[in-house]
Amino acid sequence: xxxxxxxxxxxxxxxxxxxxxxxxxxxxxxxxxxxxxxxxxxxxxxxxxxxxxxxxxxxxxxxxxxxxxxxxxxxxxxxxxxxxxxxxxxxxxxxxxxxxxxxxxxxxxxxxxxxxxxxxxxxxxxxxxxxxxxxxxxxxxxxxxxxxxxxxxxxxxxxxxxxxxxxxxxxxxxxxxxxxxxxxxxxxxxxxxxxxxxxxxxxxxxxxxxxxxxxxxxxxxxxxxxxxxxxxxxxxxxxxxxxxxxxxxxxxxxxxxxxxxxxxxxxxxxxxxxxxxxxxxxxxxxxxxxxxxxxxxxxxxxxxxxxxxxxxxxxxxxxxxxxxxxxxxxxxxxxxxxxxxxxxxxxxxxxxxxxxxxxxxxxx
Numbered sequence: 001x002x003x004x005x006x007x008x009x010x011x012x013x014x015x016x017x018x019x020x021x022x023x024x025x026x027x028x029x030x031x032x033x034x035x036x037x038x039x040x041x042x043x044x045x046x047x048x049x050x051x052x053x054x055x056x057x058x059x060x061x062x063x064x065x066x067x068x069x070x071x072x073x074x075x076x077x078x079x080x081x082x083x084x085x086x087x088x089x090x091x092x093x094x095x096x097x098x099x100x101x102x103x104x105x106x107x108x109x110x111x112x113x114x115x116x117x118x119x120x121x122x123x124x125x126x127x128x129x130x131x132x133x134x135x136x137x138x139x140x141x142x143x144x145x146x147x148x149x150x151x152x153x154x155x156x157x158x159x160x161x162x163x164x165x166x167x168x169x170x171x172x173x174x175x176x177x178x179x180x181x182x183x184x185x186x187x188x189x190x191x192x193x194x195x196x197x198x199x200x201x202x203x204x205x206x207x208x209x210x211x212x213x214x215x216x217x218x219x220x221x222x223x224x225x226x227x228x229x230x231x232x233x234x235x236x237x238x239x240x241x242x243x244x245x246x247x248x249x250x251x252x253x254x255x256x257x258x259x260x261x262x263x264x265x266x267x268x269x270x271x272x273x274x275x276x277x278x279x280x281x282x283x284x285x286x287x288x289x290x291x292x293x294x295x296x297x298x299x300x301x302x303x304x305x306x307x308x309x310x311x312x313x314x315x316x317x318x319x320x321x322x323x324x325x326x327x328x329x330x331x332x333x334x335x336x337x338x339x340x341x342x343x344x345x346x347x348x349x350x351x352x353x354x355x356x357x358x359x360x361x362x363x364x
Contacts (some may be wrong), residue, residue, distance in 0.1 A: 001298050035073050039066040039082050045091030059108055060090060066113055068121060076122035083114035087171065153336055154268070161271065168221075168354025173185035176218045184209040199343055235270040239295055242278055246293065250285045258297035264357075272333040273297075273306050273355060276341070280308035280353040288351060304357040311350040330355075 043066045050059040063086035071079025087110055092101055166320070190204035236258045246254040264270050277295055280285035284290040298305050327343070334341035340356045 023140065032074065035078070039070045039084070042066040043082060043085055043089050044071070046086075047093045050090060050093040051096050055094040055097045058090075059093075060113075063090060063199065064114075064117060067118060071118045071121045072125055075125075076118055079122060080115060081119035083111060083118055086114065087111050102307055152335075153332070157272070157333070157336055158267075171218055171221055176215060179211055179215045179218060183208060183215060186211055235264055235273060236262070236297065238270070238274050239277055239297060242274070242281065242295075243295055247283065252285055252290060252293060254281065254293040254295065256295045256297075258295075259299060262297060262299050269337045269357070272337045272339075275333050276330045276353070276355050277306060277308050279330050280351075281310075283326050284308070284310035284312055284351065288314070290350065302358065306355045308353045309346060309350060311346075311348070314345045314349050314351055 043063065046059055046062050046066070050062075053059070057363040067079050067082045067086055070082040073105055087107060090110070091107065095102065130239045167200050189249065190201060193201045193204050236256075239258060240256045243256040246252055264273065281293050281295065284293050288310055290312035293308065293310045296305075296307045296309075298307070331341050337357065342354050342356075344352050344354075346352050
């Protein structure tokens with residue numbers, strides 16, 4: 001079964017182990033006494049083990065552990081201080097173990113090696129800190145951009161709704177009233193022609209008929225453009241009105257099934273769900289050749305599902321690139337309310353459009 005799905009991406013989640021490591025690192029970084037204590041204990045322990053193993057076996061490599069910890073969490077100078085302390089511990093342990101002579105050249109080479117190691121590690125730490133700061137700055141900028149984009153999306157949706165209602169109102173009030181007045185004038189003209197038994201009476205009847213059809217068309221167009229500004233608990237009434245409008249306007253049987261106890265949470269969610277149902281139903285009428293349309297609003301636990309199904313030609317196997325305006329509008333509406341839109345083929349033919357939300361409320 002082919003499916004077109006639009007999923008709102010989830011936020012990145014940090015693992016508990018990474019968070020624990022971050023807390024431990026921050027604790028060492030902010031508490032210098034704790035850092036010094038840890039490094040001193042490690043250095044003393046290594047010196048004691050160095051003494052036990054004798055001066056024949058060198059422990060210079062192992063002293064890099066406290067030096068590295070001090071450098072990483074305390075900076076270059078702390079790392080260098082523990083380099084000197086490690087040299088002292090190494091010399092003292094060898095002397096205590098009975099080394100014949102202490103080579104100044106060896107001490108100088110060891111201290112120089114530690115200094116190079118400390119310098120490189122400190123620079124690496126600085127680079128990582130800068131990179132980490134850049135990542136945090138970019139993340140903060142991305143969050144601000146996403147918040148601004150969500151605000152703009154909501155503002156665009158609100159402007160589109162206002163313009164749609166304004167256009168529908170203008171069609172109903174201005175053009176509809178103008179056509180009604182024209183129809184009355186044409187009817188008066190037709191009656192005057194009938195009084196004189198003029199041969200143009202039949203043509204006048206057609207003019208009146210065409211104008212009345214124009215009035216009906218204008219009224220239907222106004223209904224299509226007019227989208228009710230829904231409250232959170234008015235979605236069921238609006239969807240029922242949508243089904244009745246499709247029945248009346250297109251003579252296509254359309255039914256709505258919904259639970260009055262469903263409370264979607266806010267007017268924006270209700271309005272966007274209505275738009276998705278309206279777009280899906282109109283696509284079924286105009287493009288799918290449907291003979292029956294079903295609109296359903298159901299709740300399972302905390303999940304809300306809006307489903308619009310029809311028995312038309314079904315969803316095409318090859319999608320247009322880019323998707324049509326209707327698909328983009330439905331996907332945009334679903335993203336505004338944090339929903340997941342999916343369009344699939346019915347098993348028995350036709351199309352099924354679903355929009356799922358994770359959290360809904362029950363009406364009081």
